[in-house]
Amino acid sequence: MTPHQERTGPGAVPAQAAFLPAPEGTKKAVTDFLKTLMDQGGLDALLVPVEVPDTPFHAWVMVKKSEVLDKAHPLPPVMSVQGGRALSSLTKHGTPWLHIAAVMRPCEARAAVELAKLKQVRLDNVVLITIDCPGALPLAEYVADPEKGQERYKTVADTWHENEFLRPACARCHRFSLTGLEDGPSEGPAPDDAPASVDIHIGLLGEDQNGILLLPVTPSGAEILKKTGLEADRPTAGWESRVRDLLKKKKEKRQAAHEEFRKDITGLDRFLTVFDPCINCHNCMNVCPVCYCQQCYFDTQTQFCTSSVYMDRARKRGALRFPPDPLLFHLGRMSHMVLSCVSCGACEDACPVSIPVGKVFSWVADETQPAFGYSAGTDRGDPLPLQNFLKEEFCEIETPSACGQAQSTEVKENA
Amino acid sequence: MTQEFKPNLVGYLCNWCSYAGADLAGATKLEIKPTLSVVRVMCSSRVNSNLVLTALAWGADGVLIAGCHPGDCHYEQGNYYARRRFALLKKILESLDLEADRIQLSWISAAEGKRYADIVNDFAEKISRRGPSPLRNHSKI
Numbered sequence: 001m002t003p004h005q006e007r008t009g010p011g012a013v014p015a016q017a018a019f020l021p022a023p024e025g026t027k028k029a030v031t032d033f034l035k036t037l038m039d040q041g042g043l044d045a046l047l048v049p050v051e052v053p054d055t056p057f058h059a060w061v062m063v064k065k066s067e068v069l070d071k072a073h074p075l076p077p078v079m080s081v082q083g084g085r086a087l088s089s090l091t092k093h094g095t096p097w098l099h100i101a102a103v104m105r106p107c108e109a110r111a112a113v114e115l116a117k118l119k120q121v122r123l124d125n126v127v128l129i130t131i132d133c134p135g136a137l138p139l140a141e142y143v144a145d146p147e148k149g150q151e152r153y154k155t156v157a158d159t160w161h162e163n164e165f166l167r168p169a170c171a172r173c174h175r176f177s178l179t180g181l182e183d184g185p186s187e188g189p190a191p192d193d194a195p196a197s198v199d200i201h202i203g204l205l206g207e208d209q210n211g212i213l214l215l216p217v218t219p220s221g222a223e224i225l226k227k228t229g230l231e232a233d234r235p236t237a238g239w240e241s242r243v244r245d246l247l248k249k250k251k252e253k254r255q256a257a258h259e260e261f262r263k264d265i266t267g268l269d270r271f272l273t274v275f276d277p278c279i280n281c282h283n284c285m286n287v288c289p290v291c292y293c294q295q296c297y298f299d300t301q302t303q304f305c306t307s308s309v310y311m312d313r314a315r316k317r318g319a320l321r322f323p324p325d326p327l328l329f330h331l332g333r334m335s336h337m338v339l340s341c342v343s344c345g346a347c348e349d350a351c352p353v354s355i356p357v358g359k360v361f362s363w364v365a366d367e368t369q370p371a372f373g374y375s376a377g378t379d380r381g382d383p384l385p386l387q388n389f390l391k392e393e394f395c396e397i398e399t400p401s402a403c404g405q406a407q408s409t410e411v412k413e414n415a
Numbered sequence: 416m417t418q419e420f421k422p423n424l425v426g427y428l429c430n431w432c433s434y435a436g437a438d439l440a441g442a443t444k445l446e447i448k449p450t451l452s453v454v455r456v457m458c459s460s461r462v463n464s465n466l467v468l469t470a471l472a473w474g475a476d477g478v479l480i481a482g483c484h485p486g487d488c489h490y491e492q493g494n495y496y497a498r499r500r501f502a503l504l505k506k507i508l509e510s511l512d513l514e515a516d517r518i519q520l521s522w523i524s525a526a527e528g529k530r531y532a533d534i535v536n537d538f539a540e541k542i543s544r545r546g547p548s549p550l551r552n553h554s555k556i
Contacts, residue, residue, distance in 0.1 A: 265511065266510075266511055266512035267511075267512045267513075268512075268513055268514065268549050268550065268553065271511055271513060272553070272555040272556070273555075276555065297465060303469075313473065313474075316474070317474070317551070317552055318552070319554070321555070321556060325469070325472050325473075325556065326556075327468075327472055327550075327556060328465070328468055328469060328472050331468050331507070331513075332464060332465045332468055334507055335464035335465075335468070335503060335504050335507055336464070338503075338507065339503065363510075364507055364510055364511065367506065367507075367510035368503060368506045368507060368510065371502070371506050372499075372502075372503075385499060385503070386496070386499055386500060386503065388499075389492070389495040389496060389498070389499050391485060391486070391495065392485075393498070394498055394499070394502045397498070397501060397502050397505050397520060398498070398520055398521065398522065399519045399520065399521050399534070399538075400521075400534075
């Protein structure tokens with residue numbers, strides 16, 4: 001038993017945070033903090049993106065030596081492997097016996113929380129640390145010209161404003177900061193029972209740009225910060241209002257983008273047109289953090305029939321496309337995972353024919369998750385919608401409709 | 416033309432309630448439209464969204480899922496889960512405007528032969544009025 005097994009602590013935005021000056025830039029300050037964590041925070045190892053020597057790329061590395069952390073940064077210019085996926089490959093088959101911290105972007109931490117609910121990640125001995133994320137660049141563009149990409153990324157991390165170089169998923173991302181903030185009240189302090197999914201959050205948007213804020217979100221996060229000797233004595237109100245300002249703008253942008261997109265995607269013809277270029281490579285599924293099945297139905301042979309069945313279908317229709325039913329893959333995958341979609345955009349980055357997969361999925365996620373009172377990755381204690389039910393709900397979808405009968409709020413939870 | 420249109424319907428009926436209800440409807444010689452092809456499943460919660468989507472993509476004009484009334488599931492909770500899954504699929508199809516009204520979820524107990532006949536006839540009637548599914552002969556499918 002470690003003191004870190006109690007995961008869902010009070011998730012209010014802490015009123016005070018530790019402050020770390022950054023005379024040589026925030027990147028260096030974050031690295032310094034990671035080193036302090038490793039040396040004094042009582043952690044055995046850190047899982048964090050580290051620069052691959054002599055390449056412009058980062059890879060997820062479990063770091064035990066603190067000098068390796070010189071090359072580490074949780075905000076690489078591109079999101080090559082989704083952090084939730086990296087943490088899953090580390091902890092899928094059991095609680096790590098080392099006490100580790102995983103430092104990632106907010107969307108990656110969200111995916112990790114979803115994967116924990118799907119029993120693909122163990123968070124028992126893991127401290128989740130997130131950071132204010134300015135976004136990432138499109139993977140293909142970065143691979144084509146890494147130097148230009150690095151140059152561009154500097155402007156992204158410096159300006160924090162709308163940046164034309166960002167991936168579309170990042171440009172309209174409203175979950176770039178502390179998880180739960182975007183769902184909380186827009187003014188005043190968050191309530192004590194605000195949802196929490198991370199332990200420590202690194203704030204880059206503080207009023208004092210010459211330093212970073214370290215927010216202890218859960219009791220275990222606070223305990224670790226205490227061990228590092230960093231005193232939580234800076235008020236976070238300024239940071240919070242800056243984040244909320246940006247949040248408001250981003251939310252409006254997201255809504256506008258989705259409204260615009262509605263015109264391009266709704267209706268069978270338009271939907272099929274969007275997915276027309278699909279080459280059936282299933283990359284979107286393979287890189288999706290929450291598409292975790294060992295064997296996807298759409299990769300199996302069970303969906304294929306004998307040729308006589310296809311002959312029959314072709315005869316009735318006059319023509320039949322092969323491989324058959326491209327629509328089924330996307331709609332089927334959507335109906336399996338969209339409630340856990342964290343809008344990270346990994347699918348879009350991986351699509352070789354530039355289908356806006358992430359746009360479609362995050363839009364449908366925004367349409368469906370609220371119907372179940374759910375927000376993917378926000379609250380570790382919130383059960384997955386399809387593993388849970390109320391005895392009386394969704395009366396309007398039954399035929400004949402069961403609406404009008406007494407409603408109860410009895411919850412049946414399936415642990 | 417719509418008068419002559421006979422829809423192609425698929426019905427996933429739960430073994431313990433709705434299928435027995437269908438049996439009763441037949442045994443009591445109720446009039447049922449012959450347009451529904453019945454697939455017997457052990458529980459309405461066994462109906463994966465893929466089954467519904469496959470039926471639609473393969474040219475079904477409507478898909479009916481029927482199970483025990485809430486609280487009466489043979490497996491105690493199956494139909495509650497089925498309802499959530501159906502709700503998700505329905506919401507996805509609604510938000511994408513993809514023929515969401517061609518899928519239906521109904522509760523029919525083993526004693527409700529009359530209800531089975533009514534629901535199937537109403538569904539057939541509704542889909543007949545709605546016309547053939549555009550997925551049937553869509554050039555891109």
